[in-house]
Amino acid sequence: MSKLVNSIREAVALSGLKDGMTVSFHHHLRNGDFVLNMVMEEIANAGIKDLTVNASSLFDVHRPLLTHIQNKVVTGLSADYISAGIGRAISQGVMEKPVEFRTHGGRPRDIALGRTPIDVAFIAAPAADKMGNCTGKYGKSACGSLGYAFADAMYAKKVVVITDQLMDYPLQNWSISESYVDYVVAVDAIGDPKGIVSGTTQITRDPVGLVMASHAAKVIENSGLLKDGFSFQTGAGGASLAAAKYLKDIMLEKKIQGSFGLGGITGYLVDMLQAGCFRNLLDVQCFDLKAVESIRSDPRHQEITAMHYAAPGSRSAVVDNLDVVILGATEIDTDFNVNVHTDSNGYIMGGSGGHSDTAAGAKLSMIIAPMFRARLPIVTDRVTCISTPGESIDVLVTQGGIAVNPRQAELKQRLVDAGLPVVDIHELKEKAERITGKPAKLPKGDRVVANVIGREGDLQDVIYNVPVKD
Amino acid sequence: MIRSMLFLPGNNPNMLINGSVLGADAVIFDLEDAVSPAEKDAARVLVRNTLRYMDFTGCQRIVRINSTDTAYWKADLDAVLPEKPELILLPKTGTAQDALTADAYITELEEKLGLPANSVGLMPLIETALGVENAYAIAASCKRIHALFLGAEDLTADLRCKRTKEGREIEYARTRLVVAARAADVEVYDTPFTDVNDDEGIWTDAELAKALGFTGKAAISPRHLEAINQTFSPTLAEIDYAYEVLEAIAMAKAQGKGAIALRGKMIDAPIVARAQRTIEMAEQLGLDRRDAE
Amino acid sequence: MEMKLRASAGTMESSDAYVEIEPGTDGIKLQLESVVMGQFGEAIEKAVRNVLQELSVENANVRVVDRGALECVIRARVETAVLRGKGDAQ
Known part of the structure; x- marks a missing residue:
């Protein structure tokens, strides 16, 4: 028996996809992904209209989607993160129906509960066998973890695996098992390896980034959380990685053995695992080649599903046991609400991803951001969009000082006692505005282009269109 | 009090505007080597504006002007002196006369601007064999001299030897500068450690400089500031x-004793002077634990 | 003293501004592009005109491409371009 079919076109036809249905994709191939575009082109060719695309994230490589939107092939969009290339068009009003943003934990939860049913899931797989056992660990397009694809595979009515590395049956060490898969398609290439994972990321040389990283590491050191069993997550931004490097030095010097590193995994966390800073890495997404190599060869480095990573309302998720997370922000307001969905001009250029999930779960959630970017102060009176509510943010680290959420009085005292430059967030705002000048308020659009669904499933905020100037 | 000085390229807005928060006790706005001849005019205006409009509270401001054998140095001083930088770093100072030339022009500007005499200090950069041999004469040339500053990159080129991480080739220059500066009662600063990716080597190099008697050390990367500080x-x-x-x-005085021993060692005037300097420094740095009690 | 030459200063790098200026005949004609146009467009225009006035430039065509520069940086770039355009640069 074999589930192999000849082409994506055939798989689309066999899946029974019809007008008005929902298709889904994962984003493990990031900006190197070919699969979403290939599938959507076949769907458009088949004359199917009015689809909803539910993608865990969308990148600039997916810009052909805008044509399908204009042609009404796609009329609904749901994602956890949308990069600027597509986000800008959405902010300018390309879609009639508002986009739905969820969190990395909220998306699988809503799929599992049937709130966002998927008719056909198309799963890009760097290695698969003829029955659909598949993984991201092997193959020329290897991406490591397939964590975001599990919910799609488990709950979609039909599941199509698309691979460019067909392996002998049975594939060893599979991630998603054949029991969920209906069809398998082999293609020449599912992606461009250069866009899928980056090479070795160098520690930032930006002096401001290094100052922030050094402050961040000292905040963790003095938080009272850095002891044996410590657990940690950090993003892949320059300053966050530098903070991980400083943290590693502190952990080694103090001989602290943590329990796990979580999240999108980079080579820096792999270094920390290998140096003995953690017993395990729990990996929902690999960011670089070193992480892919590690998840393939080191049993301590384990793949986890998005549900297991971050889903609220499930029996439990790893974020609930996270000590410290380092996160970014495009804006943060004086109530510590964070915006990672839009830029300061209001254009969509991101999304929560795991931001609000980890912030809600972690004992200490820390934002690292410069006091100002391109003359725009990072601290505002009110963020353009609440991506993560201020009640789950504890500390803001900038080069000009460290602001602690007032409800964390004990932490604040610890940092003051440690001699760290603790300032009130209002002071930080004024300090930045003294340097940049006070920015004029931008006119807001009058049409909602996106709904931001909070991790508990409630409507947390809306994003308005950006008025196009004549 | 300056332990660390960080070089900031004079024509790079991004570095200049963030210079005050990088952790250096002083920043050096560089109009010399970091700026190409075609951009000297632009850097001069940019540095002047940075000095004028940006807040450098808690961070002293030093400007490295171009050397007195170039066409730029007077225009550099014309531009920055009205902004009252704490110090001027004078490159390629080879003789006392070089320092006096700069001193005379700064004096002229101070008078014109109505600034108190010697309010802007001068820090000769010793980076030639001639400068090393004349170090004491330079340090003692005029009241304006605040410190000597060793520049090992140009010096090793002049000495026709290779600059190494261990620094054997600059041992003589280092000790010579410390002796000359202390003899003239001015401060003395060590050359930057140039490998920005070597986070260990900077500690060794800074400890060596401290052991030799330097007041502090310059840096070309903010990554080195913590080790220096x-x-x-x-x-x-x-x-x-x-x-x-x-x-x-104090106890000896109260008891009317002339000399006193502490931990088996006689306490004499130099030890007392050193203790006073240490406490003064600790107070300035907020390290004085007795204040907190 | 009026402008003699066409001149430029600054760069297109982030936090910098690029300024082009040439002698004009009909007052100050200013063309401004900025990544923070909505938030700081008016402030930038005011700063540019202010520098030109301080340097007694009454007739010039000026183009400013701002990459998120602080006002003191924009002012420096305009001043340098003017000095270059007057043939005063050293």
């Missing part, structure tokens, strides 16, 4: 000892 700060043990010295002296 820590190395050139008094340790808590040193601060405690300094207090013990002063208490012992």
Whole structure:
């Protein structure tokens, strides 16, 4: 028996996809992904209209989607993160129906509960066998973890695996098992390896980034959380990685053995695992080649599903046991609400991803951001969009000082006692505005282009269109 | 008090505007080597505006102008002096006359601007064999001299030897500068450590400079500032000892004793002076634990 | 003293501004592009005109491409371009 079919076109036809249905994709191939575009082109060719695309994230490589939107092939969009290339068009009003943003934990939860049913899931797989056992660990397009694809595979009515590395049956060490898969398609290439994972990321040389990283590491050191069993997550931004490097030095010097590193995994966390800073890495997404190599060869480095990573309302998720997370922000307001969905001009250029999930779960959630970017102060009176509510943010680290959420009085005292430059967030705002000048308020659009669904499933905020100037 | 000085390229807005928060006790706005001849005019205006509009509270401001054998140095001073930088770093100072030339022009500008005499200090950059041999004469040339500053990159080129991480080739220059500066009662600063990716080597290099008697050290990367600041700060043990010295002296005076021993060692005037300097430094750096009690 | 030459200063790098200026005949004609146009467009225009006035430039065509520069940086770039355009640069 074999589930192999000849082409994506055939798989689309066999899946029974019809007008008005929902298709889904994962984003493990990031900006190197070919699969979403290939599938959507076949769907458009088949004359199917009015689809909803539910993608865990969308990148600039997916810009052909805008044509399908204009042609009404796609009329609904749901994602956890949308990069600027597509986000800008959405902010300018390309879609009639508002986009739905969820969190990395909220998306699988809503799929599992049937709130966002998927008719056909198309799963890009760097290695698969003829029955659909598949993984991201092997193959020329290897991406490591397939964590975001599990919910799609488990709950979609039909599941199509698309691979460019067909392996002998049975594939060893599979991630998603054949029991969920209906069809398998082999293609020449599912992606461009250069866009899928980056090479070795160098520690930032930006002096401001290094100052922030050094402050961040000292905040963790003095938080009272850095002891044996410590657990940690950090993003892949320059300053966050530098903070991980400083943290590693502190952990080694103090001989602290943590329990796990979580999240999108980079080579820096792999270094920390290998140096003995953690017993395990729990990996929902690999960011670089070193992480892919590690998840393939080191049993301590384990793949986890998005549900297991971050889903609220499930029996439990790893974020609930996270000590410290380092996160970014495009804006943060004086109530510590964070915006990672839009830029300061209001254009969509991101999304929560795991931001609000980890912030809600972690004992200490820390934002690292410069006091100002391109003359725009990072601290505002009110963020353009609440991506993560201020009640789950504890500390803001900038080069000009460290602001602690007032409800964390004990932490604040610890940092003051440690001699760290603790300032009130209002002071930080004024300090930045003294340097940049006070920015004029931008006119807001009058049409909602996106709904931001909070991790508990409630409507947390809306994003308005950006008025196009004549 | 300056332990660390960070070089900032004079025509790079992004570095200049963030210069005050990078952790250096002083920043050096560089109009010389970091700026190409075609951009000297632009850097001069940019640095002047940075000095004028940006807040550098808690961070002293030094400008490295171009050397007196170029066409730029007077225009550099014309531009920055009205903004009252704490120090001028004068490159390629080879003789006392070089320092006096700059001193005379700064004096002229101070008068024109109505600034108090010698309010802007001068820090000769010793980076030639001639400068090393004339170090004392330069350090003692005029009241304006605040410190000597060793520049090892140009110096090793002049000496026709290779610049190494260990620095054997600049041993003589280092000790010579420290002796000359101390003889003239001015401060003395060590050359930057140039491997920005070597986070260990900077500690060794800074400790060596401190052991030789330098006041502090320059840096070309903010990554080196923590090592420099820590190395050139008094340790808590040193601060405690300094207090013990002063208490012992006070007690001796009260008891009418001339000389006194502490931990089996005679306390003499230089030890007392050192203890006073240590406490002064600790107070400035906020390391003085007795204040907190 | 009026502008003699066409001149430029600054760069297109982030936090910098690029300024082009040429002698004009009909007052100050200013063309401004900025990544923070909505938030700081008016402030930038005011700063540019202010520098030109301080340097007694009454007739010039000026183009400013701002990459998120602080006002003191924009002012420096305009001043340098003017000095270059007057043939005063050293």
